Amino acid sequence: MIEIKNVVKTFNSGGKGLEALKGISLHIKPGEIFGIIGLSGAGKSTLLRTINRLGEPDSGEIRLGGTDVTKLAPVELRNLRKKVGMIFQHFNLLSSRTVSGNVAFALEVGKWPKRDIPRRVAEMLELVGLSDKADSYPSELSGGQKQRVGIARALANKPSVLLSDEATSALDPKTTQSILALLEDINRKMGITVVLVTHEMGVIRQICHRVAVLEAGRVVEQGRVRDIFMKPRSRTARELLSHLPRMSYDADKLPKEPGKPVVSFSFNGGTADQPIISRAIKTTGAEINILSGEIDNLPASKVGSLTVQLSGTQEEIAGALSYIRSQNVETEVIWNG
Amino acid sequence: MGDLTGLVGLLAAPTLETLYMVFFSTLFATVLGFPLGIILVVTEKGGILENEYVYRVLDGVVNVLRSFPFIILMIVLFPLSRLVVGTTIGTTASIVPLAIAAAPFVARVVESALKEVDHGLVEAAVSMGSSPKEIIFKVLVPEALPSLVLGQTLTVINIIGYSAMAGAIGGGGLGDLAVRYGFHRFQTDVLIAAVIVIIVMVQMIQGAGNALARRVSH
Ligand SMILES: Nc1ncnc2c1ncn2[C@@H]1O[C@H](COP(=O)(O)OP(=O)(O)OP(=O)(O)O)[C@@H](O)[C@H]1O
Numbered sequence: 373m374i375e376i377k378n379v380v381k382t383f384n385s386g387g388k389g390l391e392a393l394k395g396i397s398l399h400i401k402p403g404e405i406f407g408i409i410g411l412s413g414a415g416k417s418t419l420l421r422t423i424n425r426l427g428e429p430d431s432g433e434i435r436l437g438g439t440d441v442t443k444l445a446p447v448e449l450r451n452l453r454k455k456v457g458m459i460f461q462h463f464n465l466l467s468s469r470t471v472s473g474n475v476a477f478a479l480e481v482g483k484w485p486k487r488d489i490p491r492r493v494a495e496m497l498e499l500v501g502l503s504d505k506a507d508s509y510p511s512e513l514s515g516g517q518k519q520r521v522g523i524a525r526a527l528a529n530k531p532s533v534l535l536s537d538e539a540t541s542a543l544d545p546k547t548t549q550s551i552l553a554l555l556e557d558i559n560r561k562m563g564i565t566v567v568l569v570t571h572e573m574g575v576i577r578q579i580c581h582r583v584a585v586l587e588a589g590r591v592v593e594q595g596r597v598r599d600i601f602m603k604p605r606s607r608t609a610r611e612l613l614s615h616l617p618r619m620s621y622d623a624d625k626l627p628k629e630p631g632k633p634v635v636s637f638s639f640n641g642g643t644a645d646q647p648i649i650s651r652a653i654k655t656t657g658a659e660i661n662i663l664s665g666e667i668d669n670l671p672a673s674k675v676g677s678l679t680v681q682l683s684g685t686q687e688e689i690a691g692a693l694s695y696i697r698s699q700n701v702e703t704e705v706i707w708n709g
Numbered sequence: 710m711g712d713l714t715g716l717v718g719l720l721a722a723p724t725l726e727t728l729y730m731v732f733f734s735t736l737f738a739t740v741l742g743f744p745l746g747i748i749l750v751v752t753e754k755g756g757i758l759e760n761e762y763v764y765r766v767l768d769g770v771v772n773v774l775r776s777f778p779f780i781i782l783m784i785v786l787f788p789l790s791r792l793v794v795g796t797t798i799g800t801t802a803s804i805v806p807l808a809i810a811a812a813p814f815v816a817r818v819v820e821s822a823l824k825e826v827d828h829g830l831v832e833a834a835v836s837m838g839s840s841p842k843e844i845i846f847k848v849l850v851p852e853a854l855p856s857l858v859l860g861q862t863l864t865v866i867n868i869i870g871y872s873a874m875a876g877a878i879g880g881g882g883l884g885d886l887a888v889r890y891g892f893h894r895f896q897t898d899v900l901i902a903a904v905i906v907i908i909v910m911v912q913m914i915q916g917a918g919n920a921l922a923r924r925v926s927h
């Protein structure tokens with residue numbers, strides 16, 4: 373669907389060239405919610421903006437459903453943009469127009485027949501749950517409501533792609549949840565591909581299917597969200613994950629009893645909600661004492677991690693571990709003495 | 710002090726002349742200055758139709774016109790007035806230099822008002838596939854409307870001031886009246902009355918401009 377190949381972009385600031393994108397390649401599948409995460413200045417916005425050419429890449433290819441965006445002439449580019457919606461951190465609503473007027477703007481640009489506009493506007497406002505605010509001005513709305521207008525406007529021309537640049541970063545946690553839920557709902561119902569830029573792992577965890585981690589203009593890691601949550605490889609991913617409220621073992625507080633190893637288990641997808649631990653106890657006779665654990669709800673899967681202390685005979689412990697390994701759970705012995 | 714009805718009779722015609730000059734000068738200054746201001750905004754660095762050459766030429770023209778003292782400009786433009794109106798004296802003739810003096814001012818007013826519009830709005834419009842024309846007339850101008858109204862108010866008030874000067878060199882109107890009676894004949898009451906009429910005019914225009922600006926901002 374979206375194929376980004378070797379995209380390079382340099383900014384000239386004060387005579388010095390700043391390479392914001394250093395050869396980025398990504399493949400985004402139709403219908404998925406793809407996250408782009410990274411620390412401030414990593415180049416996330418710059419990358420996102422090359423997709424609809426709000427920013428021109430220096431070199432590289434950006435294919436959107438077959439057409440190379442970088443080769444389009446102005447008029448073709450404008451037509452393409454009508455099929456690529458975009459939402460922004462600061463909403464960017466026209467203060468001179470009402471909520472309806474803002475949605476109508478997109479339709480006017482999209483050259484909808486005048487008489488069809490009111491009906492489509494009403495439809496879009498209903499979709500985002502703002503029908504009762506049709507005649508309000510943006511200055512009379514809360515942040516969450518403004519973003520809903522932004523979403524209604526971005527989707528009015530029935531785009532196949534929605535680009536989101538920190539769309540929830542100016543919102544409080546509860547409003548963020550509701551906007552993310554709306555985006556997920558739209559993705560599921562309309563099958564629209566969403567490319568979402570954020571610096572919050574929580575956002576990625578909540579709605580993204582796959583994610584790319586950007587570090588100083590390079591993709592340092594990409595893959596399924598649950599894989600990166602379970603085994604973050606890059607420093608950025610680890611750092612960003614560390615900001616999430618997360619229970620994990622604290623090395624100093626581990627019980628260190630001879631013959632009772634401490635092990636951490638990582639569950640993914642289908643295994644997180646199966647009674648693997650209790651089966652291991654029953655079939656092997658080992659005792660398993662849970663020290664800490666967490667289960668994350670990701671779209672389409674659950675991942676979890678558990679830190680436990682095993683006790684019993686050598687054979688019982690070995691049997692329990694091999695049973696648990698056989699259930700596709702990654703195990704890591706943290707302490708054994 | 711002359712009797713009041715005499716004074717009113719004396720003031721009536723010049724007041725109408727001033728209004729006539731101000732109205733048409735503003736109109737023509739806007740017709741010239743408004744597009745100029747828009748071209749300045751869109752062609753400047755980072756504008757939606759960035760064009761360094763066009764911007765620098767127009768920017769220079771505006772600066773040169775604005776640095777002319779009005780009286781000099783009026784004399785310089787005598788030939789143009791004669792060409793357009795057929796004469797260089799009278800209210801109609803002074804509309805030519807007034808409009809040309811005020812046009813660059815209008816251009817700057819429009820330029821600074823449109824520059825105030827949040828760039829994010831332009832970006833959002835571009836992301837939706839808007840053409841430059843749509844961005845100008847559906848985003849920049851409507852979003853800048855309150856500032857445009859206040860700026861135009863300032864333009865009208867400036868033109869009132871200039872029109873009084875124009876009056877002094879044969880342009881008619883309240884300025885002409887004040888000079889003829891107050892300066893040449895020492896009839897201070899006429900001078901004061903003319904000044905009061907101008908003050909009232911300015912106050913009313915500023916009040917109306919403020920009210921209108923408030924109405925168009927949301
Ligand atoms: N218009 C510009 N001119 C010059 N440099 C720019 C411009 N836009 C971005 N940059 C630089 O490019 C780099 C990447 O910026 P970008 O905005 O893409 O980062 P980001 O990952 O979106 O960061 P944030 O999370 O803060 O939004 C930064 O070093 C930034 O300073």
Ligand SMILES: [Mg+2]
Binds near residue numbers: 416417418538
């Ligand atoms: Mg950014």
